[in-house]
Amino acid sequence: MNIVQPSVPPLSPELIAKFRTIVGDKYAVTDQSDIASYVTEERNLFHGHTQLVLRPGSTAEVSEICKLATAHKIALVPQGGNTGLVGGQTPHHGEVVISLKRLDRIREVDPASNTMTCEAGVVLQIAQQRAAEVDRLFPLSLGAEGSCTIGGNLSTNAGGTTALAYGVAREMALGLEVVLADGRILSLLSKLKKDNTGYDLKNLFIGAEGTLGIITAATLRLFPKPRAIETAYVGLKSPAQALKLLSLSQSEAAGTLTSFELLSEIAVDFSIRHGIDVRDPLSEKHPWYVLMELSSPRDDARTTLEAILAEALEDEIIDDAVIAANLSQRLGFWKLRDEMSAAQKPEGGSIKHDISVPVAAVPAFIAEADAAVVKLIPGARPVPFGHLGDGNIHYNVSQPVGARSADFLARWHDVNAVVFDIVLKMGGSISAEHGIGVLKRDELPDVKDKVAIELMRAVKAMLDPLGIMNPGKVL
């Protein structure tokens, strides 16, 4: 997807030299073959271009870069692990890229205070591991965790499979360090859970996709490490039954219910058909499935899970269920879930939606969206799955069998329009987890409160009056 907008003017050799001086020769990348990995992304969907990638090694260097960029009105695109799904990290117009990956120090781990202070470039999986080493849990978990970074997680307010119990990335940040467009450093690193001294500035930058400033470090919350994790794979008749199981599970397990994923039969079929080493955990087919997990500090998770499933079977909420007998089975259940996105590719074109609606509205949403999509494109195959506990469904639609992929994908915006109408009618969001970036930028004014859009523009003008921070993203 090439974003057709005027490119920024070329940088003069003198200006490149000045940027180079800030980060050092080695970390100012100008060779186009080295630049390639920064201007496209793994799905090969968004392509950008730039003359210069800067790899600062400290917050002070990021600050100097921003000062110089402000002085010369040079547009900047901050980038973490380059795993974003909406084109937010791509220099579509030739902007200078600031890669934060060298800011990879874990500045402090404080298990007694349950906090960890990480720089922006720390890879999520590394943060998880460091927490585990001090017998704590850093719960944020998502598909890209091996390469995405804390700075990117916060800039996009990442969600993932544990948000049900632990919240989204926003809720994991106690403190933040941000470099503003003009180079000022906002120092709000803090280990405090309670601090009512003035306005909450931190949350402006979390989820702002790098358009208001550059997050350089964060103090993150840690949690007690669960001792027992138990996972069940459940067959049932409908999303409405899944909702009943969710309610029962929350009532019985409360905060120890850490994942609750709803899977449609076709999503499971695709995963089993196209995934490597993916097996069906149940002997018979069911119209819908739930993958649920309990994580407890004590050894009661198994008993609780068994009690929930027994009651659900008794009350005919569910039709069958299996609890993972060991770690390998548990990973097998999750593999089935994790392969779902990739498994749609061999089925041809797929039009994807990352939506949320109020939890209670999920069954009605799926029913209405299915009907509307099939009416629009007869034979289209909705493949819904996702985080029922958060009301967050990845409502993907695969092309009709035998259709031409290009013809189907040409209807992307028509399908979006139909699905988003239903989402909005139900008080939902057109981007639950992935953000706006460039992908949904043009839809935003249509779906967001008018006053909210006015305030967003005012906030942008206040913090980035020259418009140099990730221009063309979000707004």
Added chain:
Amino acid sequence: MNIVQPSVPPLSPELIAKFRTIVGDKYAVTDQSDIASYVTEERNLFHGHTQLVLRPGSTAEVSEICKLATAHKIALVPQGGNTGLVGGQTPHHGEVVISLKRLDRIREVDPASNTMTCEAGVVLQIAQQRAAEVDRLFPLSLGAEGSCTIGGNLSTNAGGTTALAYGVAREMALGLEVVLADGRILSLLSKLKKDNTGYDLKNLFIGAEGTLGIITAATLRLFPKPRAIETAYVGLKSPAQALKLLSLSQSEAAGTLTSFELLSEIAVDFSIRHGIDVRDPLSEKHPWYVLMELSSPRDDARTTLEAILAEALEDEIIDDAVIAANLSQRLGFWKLRDEMSAAQKPEGGSIKHDISVPVAAVPAFIAEADAAVVKLIPGARPVPFGHLGDGNIHYNVSQPVGARSADFLARWHDVNAVVFDIVLKMGGSISAEHGIGVLKRDELPDVKDKVAIELMRAVKAMLDPLGIMNPGKVL
């Protein structure tokens, strides 16, 4: 405490008539005897004055009031239950008061989505009760819950005794409706846990103490209602031992550890001596105490609590403990805690601090602050108690026995200075729960990051360019 600042000019009879037209005769209060309860507060510490109290009955009326106030540059002070502790809700300069108490509808309760939409004037206790009626928990809980309101709770980002497990008020708001200074209505009511469509505006207004806009409604999170609540009262040697008990308890009970209060011997003594029907749950005295509570969806809370206490006794972390045998005993434990603030009054003057430090730093903070305060005023009696699990200590200091109260209270700022120095050195906050209001406004620039203060001023100028929203508070 009278805030010496120029009063706003008197309102003309014509303007009063215009405001009266918006809310109706009955709800425009101009009689000074009726006004009295709005311009002072229960501790009789802050006194304000005004010609006019407006009691709007809808968001639309609040919007009309703000439009008229903007047109005539009339300063407004929004007020909920009038229970704030820092003078934020008082019209110190004769501003028009907007009482939100008539906005008291619970617009919707949605147990399946675990949400409840309340208007600003809903009393906290009413919100708790409505949640309980649908078998859910709205966990926010604080001393003033019988009269404080949801709008005030959010505007001050209230904390309380359950923040350890459920978070502060900020974390309970999924959506918000706000009337801006110019009367525009920002409609961000939402039941969504995941919504990444643009900047987080909601959190700007939460904790802003009515200086950026008027919160008129909020969509709040509900939680599963615990089935079993178990409470223990523990005697131990020091805050350091209490910290060990906290760590052990979190490791064993995780999210089911819902309260963890540290109490000093003198605080307990005062409460027993001056409280009505307050008894000592333990037979012998200890230098420090912990009041801890587990809340579980299942019947395992007792077993878990017993296991924690047994291990703590075995490891000599604690010296004695008693678990409440019934509801009456449990309420007795909490009464001892809840009387602590009031029980300082009969002991003469008390200089209060509502601070937080990183959890791990609490023992060092108490030791250093005690030494510094007693060095400053020999015989002064520190009476620390509070929410150890949040690093939030109510560090109150009672006057020396036999001293003159007025002489002691004259040292308020000296004592503050000494305590705040230690707080800041440890990366703490001078206002953990209560906010800034007018009480700590002048200290704020000294304790807050310089760039943060600059941004706070920019945010204020952006949202309230005429400076009519609760002027003189926070900034």
